[in-house]
Amino acid sequence: xxxxxxxxLQLSGLQHFAFCRRQWALxxxxxxxxxxxxxxxxxxxxxxxxxxxFRESRGDLLVVRGLAVHSAQLGVSGQCDAxxxxxxxxxxxxxxxxxxxxxxxVEYKRGRPKEHNADELQLCAQAMCLEEMLCCAVPEGALYxxxxxxxxxxxxxxxxxxxxxxxxxxxxxxxxxRCTPKVKPSKACNACSLKELCLPKLMxxxxxxxxxxxxxxxxx
Numbered sequence: 001x002x003x004x005x006x007x008x009l010q011l012s013g014l015q016h017f018a019f020c021r022r023q024w025a026l027x028x029x030x031x032x033x034x035x036x037x038x039x040x041x042x043x044x045x046x047x048x049x050x051x052x053x054f055r056e057s058r059g060d061l062l063v064v065r066g067l068a069v070h071s072a073q074l075g076v077s078g079q080c081d082a083x084x085x086x087x088x089x090x091x092x093x094x095x096x097x098x099x100x101x102x103x104x105x106v107e108y109k110r111g112r113p114k115e116h117n118a119d120e121l122q123l124c125a126q127a128m129c130l131e132e133m134l135c136c137a138v139p140e141g142a143l144y145x146x147x148x149x150x151x152x153x154x155x156x157x158x159x160x161x162x163x164x165x166x167x168x169x170x171x172x173x174x175x176x177x178r179c180t181p182k183v184k185p186s187k188a189c190n191a192c193s194l195k196e197l198c199l200p201k202l203m204x205x206x207x208x209x210x211x212x213x214x215x216x217x218x219x220x
Contacts, residue, residue: 011078
């Protein structure tokens with residue numbers, strides 16, 4: 001299947017969706033947003049990285065920042081924090097450069113590696129966009145976390161790719177239906193910037209219809 005451009009979703013939303021489906025829907029379907037320290041700190045980090053005019057060449061390495069990517073097959077578009085093009089016979093030719101080059105996406109994140117794989121899914125989706133655009137294989141990339149100040153290499157396995165496809169299929173379905181799903185509250189809700197908009201504690205309460213039905217029952 002190939003998605004028309006007007007139906008493309010934001011690639012960055014995949015990370016929100018993997019973390020919390022309701023958070024993704026509040027942001028990308030209902031256009032709601034709120035800042036906290038984590039989101040502001042993350043924005044500042046990405047402002048320093050997303051310099052589209054930046055090009056750095058060091059021998060067999062070319063670094064490009066803020067590279068726009070898209071995939072009609074996945075129905076997404078977005079930006080890579082940085083893509084390192086490494087000279088390799090197995091790569092693809094680049095305009096104005098000699099030889100062939102393999103793209104290596106690098107995503108910058110605040111904090112430390114997480115227990116869930118939302119960051120890995122976002123990075124893998126970037127790689128899948130690059131593969132479709134450049135007609136080449138992108139076997140791995142890296143996540144750079146601000147606190148340990150080191151990279152975590154991410155192999156783009158068939159399982160990770162399938163999870164990207166499955167998540168995006170569900171995202172498109174929810175978006176077309178304009179549906180904001182309910183979720184089970186967890187300890188992660190406390191760190192969410194949308195906590196006051198989402199009101200996760202209300203998820204455990206009775207539906208309004210159930211409350212009114214109970215209130216209207218005659219006492220025995």
